[in-house]
Amino acid sequence: MTQIFAYIPHNNGEPEDIAFEFPVAAAKIDADASVTAVVTGSGADLDQVVEKMTSVYKEVIKIDNSELAYPNAEVVRKAICNTISSDSIFLVGHNTFGMDLGPGLSIKMDSAFVADAVDFEGVDGSLLKIIRQELGGAVSCHVTCDLSSGAVITIRPGSFAPNESGSAGGAVVDKSSDAGDLVSKRRFLEIVEAEIGDVDITKSDVLVSVGRGIEEEENIEIAQELAEAMGAVVSCSRPIVDAKWFEKSRQVGTSGQTVKPKVYLAMGISGSFQHMGGVKGNPFIIAVNKNAKAPIFQVADVGIVEDILEFMPELTEKIKEL
């Protein structure tokens, strides 16, 4: 029988959403698999997460150690290698922790590694068929992964429906005493919180969001004028912040702000999952992009194939005439 483990990320005693998505992902790999949650941490916060996970998983492995109080991937990796059998399938979220942990873990477990799975098409012999995307979501592909010596797979957050049945009645297995030597050459120091800017994009019902398609810093003005005419605020994708054309607090996405507007205009944004991961609350999404095949059109409600540098000024004029 296939054994699947899922590493449960958590904050302040709360499991992250993906903790509820792993069981559904695991069932798509193999409906008969035995699925075990692995929770590392320390103290009361850990106990609370373990308790919550027993309603979702039939078995929950708990590893309690003060060295694991903050999830330093280098330390967590050691704890996992010392407790978990390496010929199984090990699931991790494709988030900033999973990117830190997964690749190195696969080397130490001598397992295959696949990143950012969005779906599974089952196992044939020893080959698991996986769906993932490349080139910022512009194309999808099938990959096969040889499971014969185990696999570490990272799962894209939000790709599988959450399991909310809450009736697993799981057993807790305490493996704290097996964690072993957790000394690491990388030490966690502190978290520095993101700076708060002068414009709060999370408060606006309507966002005019600009991406790399804006091309030049001067052109931001064109988006500002449109936003002003609409009574909206201008937000942006990551490359605009990387170029220092806007401060970080204007960035929408997993490494920026989470926004919940009523209407979201994506202007020259391709629609990467890290960008769309910050757009919540099911807004009405309008995408304008000069590439008819841009992935943003798969998630938008309304799509327009135009050059934003010409389209936005004309739209601004028409709105002003209303």
Place this chain on the structure above:
Amino acid sequence: MEILVCVKRVPDTAENEFELNSDGNDLDRDDLVYSVNEWDNYAVEEAIQIVDNVGGSVTVVTVGDDESEEVLRREMAMGANNGVLLSDDAFEGSDGKGVAGILKAEVEKGNYDLILTGAQADEGAAQVGGMLAAMLDLPYASLVNQIDIADGKTIKVGREIEGGNQEMNEIELPCVLSIQTGINEPRYVGIRGIRKVAKVEIPVKSASDLGLDAADVGDAGAKVKRVDYFVPDLGDGAEMLEGSTDEIIEKLIEKLKAKGGLS
């Protein structure tokens, strides 16, 4: 400080409209525009700035074909001192582990204090840096957006995590770091800069030069293989507004009014 930066030549997502070939199983690669992976430019810039401050040298390395030489030259035009091309027919079809294993062989021929990769490349895998570190038994940090070189034995690095928060770590040298965009502002490279390095010798190393067994790399050694590319069936997708720009704007304004987009 001796720094190695891993770079990759990738199809440029800003310059291409990706289409499948006539068989529908691969990209139509005929007219693709390639460039250096966006993340790798930030890694090279960071390496150059560190060497400007504390001395040392920057070497750029890539696993690729003959055409990958152009990205090495571009990064040398930015200011990297040396370039190395790891190229062999046997490398074709390598999975992430295969690429990391090839890079490991080259790392072991040098004496590096710091190894940088991009956070991710065209496949969105974010895997090679972490694999390389684990193979070399070196400490690793991903998504680095700040590096403070302290005493030369340990450095302080910031990792960008969810919400744009920063996780500060102390890490011992030598180490491997994957670099996130935004850590610096990569310098511009003009035609003249490229011309200057056009004649610099770039060594090419094969599997046997690196002491690698062809059975362990490339398609032969890969546990993960891409089968095909395809266009997913995503249901309806967006309602596309068509017509003249005036007509499109008229339809859009109606929709904006209905959805509360105009106030």
